[in-house]
Amino acid sequence: VNEFDLIRTYFAAQSLARPDVQIGIGDDAAIVRPPPGTETVITTDVLVEGVHFFPDVDPAALGHKSLAVNLSDLAAMGAAPAWFLLNLTLPEPKASWLQALAKGMFALACEHQMQLIGGDTSRGPLAIGITAIGLVPDGTRLLRSGARPGDAICVTGALGDAALALAARRGKLSLRAEEIAAANERLDRPVPRVRAGMQLRDLASSAIDVSDGLLADLGHVLEASAVGARLTLQTIPLSSVYRAHLATIGWGYALAGGDDYELCVTIPRDNLERAKRSTEQNNLSLHVIGEIVPGHGIEIFDGAGQRYQPAGKGYNHFAAG
Ligand code: ADP
Ligand code: MG
Secondary structure, eight states, X not given: OOHHHHHHHHHTTOOOOOTTEXXXXXXXXXXXXXXXXXXXXXXXXXXXXXXXXXXXXXXXXXXXXXXXXXXXXXXXXXXXXEEEEEEEEESSOOHHHHHHHHXXXXXXXXXXXXXXXXXXXXXXXXXXXXXXXXXXXXXXXXOGGGOOTTOXXXXXXXXXXXXXXXXXXXXXXXXXXXXXXXXXXXXXXXXXXXXXXXXXXXXXXEEEEOSSOHHHHHHHHHHHHTXXXXXEGGGSOOOHHXXXXXXXXXXXXXXXXXXXXXXXXXXXXXXXXXXXXXXXXXXXXXXXXXXXXXXXXXXXXXXXXXXXXXXXXXXXXXOXX
């Protein structure tokens, strides 16, 4: 038996079996049957060793995160997760490592009733690519382009902790051991806001997930919607760890750090109370951080009403330097 046949065996072992999967792993391609009245939402994301994760990463955390980043994109469209495909390239298969990867990935998949229906496996530098497919009732999907002046700008949770963890690892700031553990949890095991996205699809005017930093991702919404934004710095939610260091580190990690995987949504004022109540039902709060205005670009004001000038705009893989 070829070692890559064994890999397929690991990944064919998911216990979940959805009734809408007609043909899963094992044939040349999978066949699924989306229910009538639904639209199919498809996204893909690849994580590459040395670019998106450290070589010594915990494989269970890597399995979780590689699926979580895709679920976060489905959440930002308001979609219910359904199926996924896994493309794996690795230098040499190691049984214990693969088992841990599968365990971390399937735990999150089962939590969201998501079935692995296929993939591809090859020798090569370590990279994990996942394609995730979700469903929304016809015409209800959330887009980046629906924000309108007067809408409240909201985020589903604290920002900046993943960037804080990364900075601590790179020796750019020093945190206590328990602070590092808390921040690392946000970096290594992000919780995609899937239910919040589904609950907000009838209430929000636009949505995006914050993966490259709040300013960069909100900027995409503003561009797609042809509007501007005003933010109030002090209303941006921070963790207690972040808050304890705010005086020395400033707002940069929360505004421009990456890997938060919270949702940033715009909500028409009439829907705001209902939106808050519905997110609270799944133990999240919707934090209002600003307002959509006519025009373009982002203006940030501090508590005293003074303009605040951010240093950077977010992570860009192709930025110079
Ligand atoms: P083919 O050569 O026809 O592309 P493969 O031998 O690559 O088929 O794959 C056989 C079956 O195993 C297919 O159903 C494929 O989707 C599945 N598969 C291969 N690699 C993976 C993987 N990493 N995760 C899940 N399914 C996989
Ligand atoms: Mg193949």
